[in-house]
Amino acid sequence: MSTDPSRSHCVVALLADIPTTGHLGDAQAERFTLKGDDLAARSAGFLDFSARHLAAGRKVIALYPQWHSEEAERAVQFARLSLGTDHIAGIDVDIAPLALSLMADQLAYLAPYLPSGLVASLVDELPQHMLSGGWMKSVSGLSTIPITLKQHVGSYLPTTTFLAFCTPVKRVGRVKDDNPAPNIPQRPMEPVQILVSAPEKVEHSDFNDQFIPSLGCQMAGGLPEQPLGWKYWGTTKYVEFVAFSAHPQALTHPVKSIRATPCLWCREPISAGVICRFCRGANQLPAGRPPKQGADVPAPPAKTTGEHIRPSWVAQQSSSADGRTQRPPARQGNTGTGPQSQSTDPADSTPPAPRS
Missing domain, CATH: 3.40.50.10170 (Rossmann fold)
Structure with missing residues (x-):
């Protein structure tokens, strides 16, 4: 410490x-x-x-x-x-x-x-390292995870089983041929431990026989029903689970995954490019470290040739009858007579310090 x-x-x-x-x-x-x-x-x-x-x-x-x-x-x-x-x-x-x-x-x-700022940033990172969801017969009342019309209609069939995930991604899939393995988005690092919670009157033998072996869990533990579980899953007949790594160093990986920078306002270390959870100040990515390209990051604009970036006066040049070429208009500024104009170069300006 x-x-x-x-x-x-x-x-x-x-x-x-x-x-x-x-x-x-x-x-x-x-x-x-x-x-x-x-x-x-x-x-x-x-x-x-x-x-x-x-x-x-x-x-x-x-x-x-x-x-x-x-x-x-x-x-x-x-x-x-x-x-x-x-x-x-x-x-x-x-x-x-x-x-x-x-x-x-x-x-x-x-x-x-x-x-403190790093602990607050882990709220976004820790769910990516665990697998949590629900095992249900119906998703007609599920509003916290997107479902399709086909899944909504399939909820009224008596033999249908759904496997819904809220971390690391929000996804609902139908368990086919008693094999839930194709629906699992990712598995935590070995060894895998799982905690299971379900209402008392819900039978979850299928969950124990099908899902737990497909996940490869070494340890499993049962817990009482969560009081707010019915509100999240939209039904009283569900089996809720969370699987995570029981490795001694499992919590060090999320910490090392965070790219922390000091908040511009309160100097608390936070994830780069987010709003500080304490002072609510908006922050930007550090200079010289562009974000990684991904599905949610727009690609940079295509490179252009010199023809597209010439000053406007270049295009207006023309040769006169005596062979002389018109020069660009004189730049207004320090002419030696009268007051000097201030520079407008962004590199010469210093941003004001943020107020506390």
């Missing part, structure tokens, strides 16, 4: 009725269900928690599900305004409850060892 006094540390909170998986032992995010008669009553626990840790010099990262965010957004805004601080970062996460519970505890485990 670093003893650098300039490094800011943080604590992690989860603003939803999402119990812990217990996978990381005592390293758990603080849970707040946000229940009460009014905003003050629902936010009281989180407000006291934030005030106590802010007084100790720690920042607060508050996670909440994107599909159940109304009360959590109000609580975060209420805490930031009441305490007059931007050291509380509210981050919405669009993944299933079981995966969100595991990720919140992973962040709580890493928080003492990493800067």
